[in-house]
Amino acid sequence: xxxxxxxxxxxxxxxxxxxxxxxxxxxxxxxxxxxxxxxxxxxxxxxxxxxxxxxxxxxxxxxxxxxxxxxxxxxxxxxxxxxxxxxxxxxxxxxxxxxxxxxxxxxxxxxxxxxxxxxxxxxxxxxxxxxxxxxxxxxxxxxxxxxxxxxxxxxxxxxxxxxxxxxxxxxxxxxxxxxxxxxxxxxxxxxxxxxxxxxxxxxxxxxxxxxxxxxxxxxxxxxxxxxxxxxxxxxxxxxxxxxxxxxxxxxxxxxxxxxxxxxxxxxxxxxxxxxxxxxxxxxxxxxxxxxxxxxxxxxxxxxxxxxxxxxxxxxxx
Amino acid sequence: xxxxxxxxxxxxxxxxxxxxxxxxxxxxxxxxxxxxxxxxxxxxxxxxxxxxxxxxxxxxxxxxxxxxxxxxxxxxxxxxxxxxxxxxxxxxxxxxxxxxxxxxxxxxxxxxxxxxxxxxxxxxxxxxxxxxxxxxxxxxxxxxxxxxxxxxxxxxxxxxxxxxxxxxxxxxxxxxxxxxxxxxxxxxxxxxxxxxxxxxxxxxxxxxxxxxxxxxxxxxxxxxxxxxxxxxxxxxxxxxxxxxxxxxxxxxxxxxxxxxxxxxxxxxxxxxxxxxxxxxxxxxxxxxxxxxxxxxxxx
Numbered sequence: 373x374x375x376x377x378x379x380x381x382x383x384x385x386x387x388x389x390x391x392x393x394x395x396x397x398x399x400x401x402x403x404x405x406x407x408x409x410x411x412x413x414x415x416x417x418x419x420x421x422x423x424x425x426x427x428x429x430x431x432x433x434x435x436x437x438x439x440x441x442x443x444x445x446x447x448x449x450x451x452x453x454x455x456x457x458x459x460x461x462x463x464x465x466x467x468x469x470x471x472x473x474x475x476x477x478x479x480x481x482x483x484x485x486x487x488x489x490x491x492x493x494x495x496x497x498x499x500x501x502x503x504x505x506x507x508x509x510x511x512x513x514x515x516x517x518x519x520x521x522x523x524x525x526x527x528x529x530x531x532x533x534x535x536x537x538x539x540x541x542x543x544x545x546x547x548x549x550x551x552x553x554x555x556x557x558x559x560x561x562x563x564x565x566x567x568x569x570x571x572x573x574x575x576x577x578x579x580x581x582x583x584x585x586x587x588x589x590x591x592x593x594x595x596x597x598x599x600x601x602x603x604x605x606x607x608x609x610x611x612x613x614x615x616x617x618x619x620x621x622x623x624x625x626x627x628x629x630x631x632x633x634x635x636x637x638x639x640x641x642x643x644x645x646x647x648x649x650x651x652x653x654x655x656x657x658x659x660x661x662x663x664x665x666x667x668x669x670x671x672x673x674x675x676x677x678x679x680x681x682x683x684x685x686x687x688x689x
Numbered sequence: 690x691x692x693x694x695x696x697x698x699x700x701x702x703x704x705x706x707x708x709x710x711x712x713x714x715x716x717x718x719x720x721x722x723x724x725x726x727x728x729x730x731x732x733x734x735x736x737x738x739x740x741x742x743x744x745x746x747x748x749x750x751x752x753x754x755x756x757x758x759x760x761x762x763x764x765x766x767x768x769x770x771x772x773x774x775x776x777x778x779x780x781x782x783x784x785x786x787x788x789x790x791x792x793x794x795x796x797x798x799x800x801x802x803x804x805x806x807x808x809x810x811x812x813x814x815x816x817x818x819x820x821x822x823x824x825x826x827x828x829x830x831x832x833x834x835x836x837x838x839x840x841x842x843x844x845x846x847x848x849x850x851x852x853x854x855x856x857x858x859x860x861x862x863x864x865x866x867x868x869x870x871x872x873x874x875x876x877x878x879x880x881x882x883x884x885x886x887x888x889x890x891x892x893x894x895x896x897x898x899x900x901x902x903x904x905x906x907x908x909x910x911x912x913x914x915x916x917x918x919x920x921x922x923x924x925x926x927x928x929x930x931x932x933x934x935x936x937x938x939x940x941x942x943x944x945x946x947x948x949x950x951x952x953x954x955x956x957x958x959x960x961x962x963x964x965x966x967x968x969x970x971x972x973x974x975x976x977x978x979x980x981x982x983x984x985x986x987x988x
Contacts, residue, residue, distance in 0.1 A: 409811035625828030
């Protein structure tokens with residue numbers, strides 16, 4: 373056995389040790405970084421778990437008991453609330469109305485929003501001021517502008533009817549007093565509120581398409597429709613989709629327009645799910661049934677989440 | 690509508706005859722006709738609100754005269770009534786307090802999380818980011834019932850503005866994390882590394898270098914959270930019934946409507962006074978909001 377090591381061997385040993393030591397240091401650093409990361413994430417995760425996840429689970433629990441606002445921790449009744457609600461005429465109408473209200477509004481917003489977006493794409497003077505005015509329906513709180521619609525529809529003053537008859541429009545119903553006009557009325561107010569947002573989102577998508585690509589496609593003999601179909605649509609689809617999903621979920625679950633305009637009337641014909649859940653759960657005090665009604669909105673939310681997840685995952689590839 | 694179609698097509702037919710009507714002129718006419726159409730739609734209810742808020746009671750009631758203009762002298766009576774006889778100023782102050790503390794809590798929660806997601810490598814970071822983005826989709830309509838019970842049984846905050854301060858960050862924080870993440874990513878990592886080489890700890894580097902550089906981003910997020918706080922309706926409607934604790938959206942919409950009695954002039958005055966500042970703030974934020982959404986779509 374030799375006690376003396378050649379310099380070459382010592383050097384070799386040192387070289388072998390160095391990366392090991394380096395790797396250890398790196399591992400410690402990575403572990404430290406991970407710990408720091410979790411530490412920074414902790415407040416938001418704890419907060420959201422307490423005030424978002426826990427209430428969601430609590431809501432499921434309420435819907436399976438006979439809870440009321442006076443006695444929130446009632447006893448287990450299984451699916452009784454859901455079957456009760458399902459067999460209720462008013463609820464079924466509200467479920468149907470929710471879909472009509474949401475999709476009807478979405479179609480209206482899409483049409484007005486698309487036209488407005490293409491208009492805003494053009495060059496003209498005073499664009500900033502005009503845009504600020506055009507987005508007012510979206511930027512003023514919806515609860516407050518809905519008061520304006522309440523006045524427009526009010527049968528005593530019938531301001532909308534007087535204005536439309538002045539320009540020769542023939543349809544003058546008692547807007548909030550009859551079932552079908554009342555549905556149209558809440559959708560009108562909702563479309564008015566939302567179309568600027570659709571326009572702005574679409575505009576963001578359109579301006580994100582580099583003009584050079586469109587120009588070179590045009591030079592290659594691509595007509596407007598083909599450019600639209602093969603370049604514009606695929607490039608802006610993700611933005612549009614995310615905007616549409618946000619809008620769908622918020623439209624479907626917003627009660628302010630309906631609550632302020634009709635409160636579900638006349639004769640319970642214009643209820644929508646969130647507003648019915650509020651009326652039963654808070655004003656009627658039937659927490660269990662309110663929770664059951666609101667949980668019928670969950671599937672829509674889950675579907676929206678799944679689609680959103682797919683979009684978010686795809687962008688990484 | 691009919692007249693609009695006419696205006697567009699008539700000059701188009703005249704095009705061959707008149708050199709005045711160039712292609713550019715024609716396009717600009719189409720643009721302005723379209724814009725006028727949308728301006729009328731967007732502003733009609735708001736102008737009605739504005740006119741009504743200045744109308745004398747007798748003028749409002751007379752159904753024979755067109756609603757869009759004054760037939761008696763405008764009056765400030767509704768505004769003075771609003772300030773002197775109602776709790777409007779209290780409600781406005783409540784809204785400011787609620788929104789301010791919402792911003793504070795939002796920043797405390799969102800800044801560290803956004804930094805971690807933008808800069809640090811740790812397992813599941815990506816999933817946390819997406820998870821937080823998705824929580825922005827959780828609608829208040831699913832949460833207001835259980836939150837009412839939590840706020841009244843677990844902590845005794847129900848019927849006070851602090852109930853809203855506690856709850857509002859649930860919908861402001863997720864989007865703010867997402868936006869701030871984008872801001873932090875635009876700060877070159879070299880700046881931070883240079884600070885660390887100079888002897889700063891990671892935390893010091895964040896506090897002294899990263900945060901000062903992201904002040905525009907922090908301001909944007911603060912404005913956003915503030916605006917959302919000022920707009921909120923469902924939670925305020927559910928949690929607050931004490932008139933002195935109401936934010937302005939609920940104060941105006943519930944306290945100025947008593948049964949079948951509508952104080953239209955005061956209602957419209959209150960709605961505009963409360964709504965226009967929000968609109969101005971929101972307008973500043975609009976581009977960033979769109980950026981935040983498209984950031985989710987294209988990285």
